[in-house]
Amino acid sequence: MRENENIIYGRNPVLEAINNGREIEKIYVSKNAKGNISKIIKSARDKNIIVSTADNVTLDKMSGNGNHQGVVALCSLYKYCDVEDILEYANEKGEKPFILLLDGITDTHNFGAIIRTAEAFSAHGIVIPKRRSAIVNSTVVKTSAGATEYMKIAKVSNINNAINNLKKQGVWIVGSSVDAKEDFSNVDYDQPIAIVIGSEGEGISELVKKNCDYLVKIPMMGNMNSLNASVAASIFMYEVVRQRLGKA
Helix, strand or coil: CCCCCEEECHHHHHHHHHHHHCCCCCCCEECCCCCCCHHHHHHHHCCEEEEEEECCHHHHHHHHCCCCEEEEEEEEECECCCCCCCHHHHCCCCCCEEEEECCCCCHHHHHHHHHEEEHHCCCEEEECCCCCCCCHHHHHHHHHHHHHHCEEEEEEEEEEEEEEEEHCHHHHHEEEEECCCCCCCCCCCCCCCCEEEECCECCCHHHHHHHCEEECCCCCCCCCCCCCCHHHHHHHHHHHHHHHHHCC
């Protein structure tokens, strides 16, 4: 609901945006919408676009008090790719895939910091879920210091399906968990690899944990038992690069 994000409002403009394949993060529909709005909702859901209800005061603010007719679409500032595009990019470079999977990272500053570090360490791409995740907005772009221009980011409907598809293509999945017994540095990262980083509050989900090939932790020696998500991601990425450079 930030003023500097792309907003489309009005029933026909929003429907046209959906039908023309515009990258839409979310559609907000008034709780008190009059007339037939079901066509917009169906079209959005057919394309896996999230639809939420909002009051008219919120929609007025988002649309700058424009004639929104009870519908406002929040469009992406970023062109997302497919997971296959990330794998193809690694293949084009003649490198083993190096991917980050973010499970429940909702803080935009963390997301931006992760993108910046991933670009610095030449990760091939980042995968995020459509729900329960920060999106690439102006805050993320700024926090990443412009790294969003160089980083491939795929947005998927189901993170577990993405994990299973990666595993079928020979990518090993490493999950970060404070409850794990294995030290993260004991994994061989000089192979096709995807690292899963969860939210600071909840970590990675139980189903994602079950789908990981390795569950590992960063050893802690102080009073704190966890790290900021972007810091943890940075440590993992450094270890990947350290091992790969050491075997080059």
